[in-house]
Amino acid sequence: MAPTRLRRLVAAAAITALSLSACSTGPADGGSDAASGAGASADAGAFPVTIDHAFGETTLTEQPERVATVSWVNADVSLALGVVPVGMPTDTYGGNENGSTPWKDARLEELGAAIGTENAPAQYSETDGIAFDDIAATNPDVILAAYSGLSREDYDTLSKIAPVVAYPEVAYGTAWQDSTRMIGDALGLSDDAEQLVTETEQAIAEAAAEYPQLEGTTFIYGNLEPASADGVSIYTANDNRPRFLSELGMVQADVVTENTKDSTEFFIPWSAERADELDSDVFVTWVPDGATRDAISVDPLLKQIPAVESGALVADSDNTLTLSVSAANPLSLPWALDRFLPLLGEAADKA
CATH class of the missing domain: 3.40.50.1980 (Nitrogenase molybdenum iron protein domain)
Incomplete structure (x- = not known):
């Protein structure tokens, strides 16, 4: 079925990224290695890149190696592109015993960074809002918030930690295609992101054709x-x-x-x-x-x-x-x- 083919596509991209990359992620103390911060197929020539969003624009001068995320969606997209975040929120609503989800767990395992292993991302609770201190502790090069509800104050505080990719217009209103493309741009993986959008839309269309x-x-x-x-x-x-x-x-x-x-x-x-x-x-x-x-x-x-x-x-x-x-x-x-x-x-x- 289409969803199975899509999962195989994502897995193939992950294997390529793992075999060719050598950048460090994981805890801020540098004690573990995982998949590249931007994946094997990242286009170094894509930088500097400027991304427009609701609070202005963010310029990334070079390929980020340490990626932190807030809210929903952002960590998932990063993982789908073969990039293991150094830090991501715990999934409370709809989450499992890992504070994660079935699809995220499967992807983390493919990337050699399963929850509970030394290569796993740090997880932080957003029950009481953005976990500023925990995010800062991961020492990120970029903070992904393309799908989020950041306030201006949240954005300004996070920007003191690392460049922030905020949502384009409306809080919690970013279409998954736009989140994927924005995060792809930020990671130097624009072509990969476009392919991921195309393959996901195709999987949806083929599954719908069965109904x-x-x-x-x-x-x-x-x-x-x-x-x-x-x-x-x-x-x-x-x-x-x-x-x-x-x-x-x-x-x-x-x-x-x-x-x-x-x-x-x-x-x-x-x-x-x-x-x-x-x-x-x-x-x-x-x-x-x-x-x-x-x-x-x-x-x-x-x-x-x-x-x-x-x-x-x-x-x-x-x-x-x-x-x-x-x-x-x-x-x-x-x-x-x-x-x-x-x-x-x-x-x-x-x-």
Whole structure:
């Protein structure tokens, strides 16, 4: 299948990077070696490079060898490009016993830097915000934040540690393709990044072709909370979740498009009193457990949502699956395809 072919492509790139590179990553004390900070195919002639972002521009004068990341997505993209960060956040939501994810663990193992080994990246908690001290301790050459919610103050503080690649326009609004290209530019791996985008998009298209019922099916991706007057929120086309469904050939419902005010708005609060106006073939939401899904179907207001009424509700309680789509990237999406598309296909059949 397409996701398998994509994983093989990524693995092949990793083997090449490992066999030809000799740059150091890992703890700031230099006590361990892993994959090159920028991979074997990095174009040294790409530097200096200037990257525009929401807080201005960042110029990297030479190929970075020590890469630290914040938020979601950035570490995943770096790893997909064959670059093991010296430091990355612990995955709390949707994470496993390693404070990581299945797709990230698999990639780290391919790169000889599995969690718990001497070559593993340092991990730091972002539960209370950006871990400035922990990031500084990794002595990075660059800090990747192409997908993040950095404030101006956060950016300024991080910039005192190392050059920062921030998001292009909207906090937590960077499409995975843009994150991949920005990080590729920062690491001197622009061509690799472009190939990764192309291969990932192809994998999505080929997987979607196995579910022809999704083509043209209208959807709403949101959150539903039973027994709450304010228990509905809807994600707009500016968010990676609806973007992913659109890439599968599905179509965002008119009610969402018509109520999206501008390109900075990634969700819309919606009164449960108006639930019956949320007209789409399929409604996708996260739920904490099966009991909540059942409660949605009998809630006096939420059961009026057409997709809930028809049984075309996708309400999964797997946090890891939700993370794979919410924080979409070239590592998580192939993992998500095999697990998420059957749920969507079943719902579309009921629409």
